[in-house]
Amino acid sequence: MVGMKVKFLKINIMKIYKYIYYYSFLQSSRKNAVPEIAVYSLLSFTQTSNLITLLNIVLIITKIDIYYDLRIIALVAPIVFYAVNYYYFGKRGNGAIIMKDQSYSLGKYSFLLEVFGYASFLLVVLTYYLYKEF
C-alpha cells in the first residue's frame, strides 16, 4: 500500500516537471538562442526545493531532531539535478519527445506551473520553520 502511494506520487511529480519543461522551453526559445540551459536551471532549483521540502516533512513526521546543514544540500543538489536533467532531457532525447507532444500544453492553466515554482521555495521556508520552531 505504501509502495503504491510512493509510486503514485513519483509519477505525478515527474509529470509536473515535464509540464514545466514544455512550458518554459517554449517561453525560453522565444528569447534565448540556447533555450535548454534556462529550463534546466529552473527545473533543478525547483527539484532541489521539493527535495528539501520532502526531507523536512519526513523529519517533522518522524520527529527526528537532528541538525543537518541545509547549505550543503543547497550547494550539491542543484548541480546533481542539473546533471540529471541534462542527461534525461538532453542526452536521452526525452526533451525533444516532450516538445513534440501537444498534450503537455496546459493552455490557460499554465500559470499554475509558475505558482508551483514560487510555492516550492516558500514550502521549503514553511516546512523548515515548522521543523525548527516546533
Place this chain on the structure above:
Amino acid sequence: MSKYVNLGNSQTNGNLATAGGLLGGASGVMNELSIVKFHNAAPVGSFAVNYNGSLRYWSESFNGGTRANISSSFVQTAKGSSNSLKLASKLGSHASLVGSYVGYYGAVDNLINGDYYGAAREGVANRYGIYLASSKGNLVGIGWTIGWNILGPMTTNSELYNRIFFGKYSAIYQDLERKNGWYESKIFKD
C-alpha cells in the same frame, strides 16, 4: 543574502552574488550586442536568421529559388555568426545560472540563520530572476539580479531611506547608525 540583518558570514555570500551578477551582466551585454551586430549585417529580403539562432534563410532560399543570389561565403559567415550567437547565449545563460545558484544558496543561508522572511524574499526574488532570464532574455534576468543584489541593498542601507521609512528613533535606524557611523553624517544635522 541578508542585507538587512548582518548575520555572520553572509557578507561573503553577498560579495559572491555581486561577482556572479556582474559576470552575468557582462556576458549578457555581449550576447545582446552580437545579436544586434548580426541583424545589421544581414541583407534585407535575401535571408534571415531567427532570433533564437535557427537558420530560417536556408530553407527559404531553397524554396524560393533564390539560392543562386546568395554567395556561399555569405552563407558561411551567417552560419558562423549563428554559432557565435549560440555561444554568447550559452555564456549568458550559464552566467545567469551561476547567479541563481549563488542566490539560492544565499536564500538558504538566511533560513539557517533563522531569518525566515528574508529567506522567503530571497527565494522568490531568485525565482523571479530565473523566470526573467528564461522569458525575457538573459540581459533582463541578469539586470534584475544586479538590481536586487547591488542597488537594493544600497538603497535599503542608505541613511535617507531608513530615516524616511523608520524614523530617527527606530531600533533599525539606530542599529545601522552604530554600524555605519552616521553620527558624523552631514545630511541630517539637527
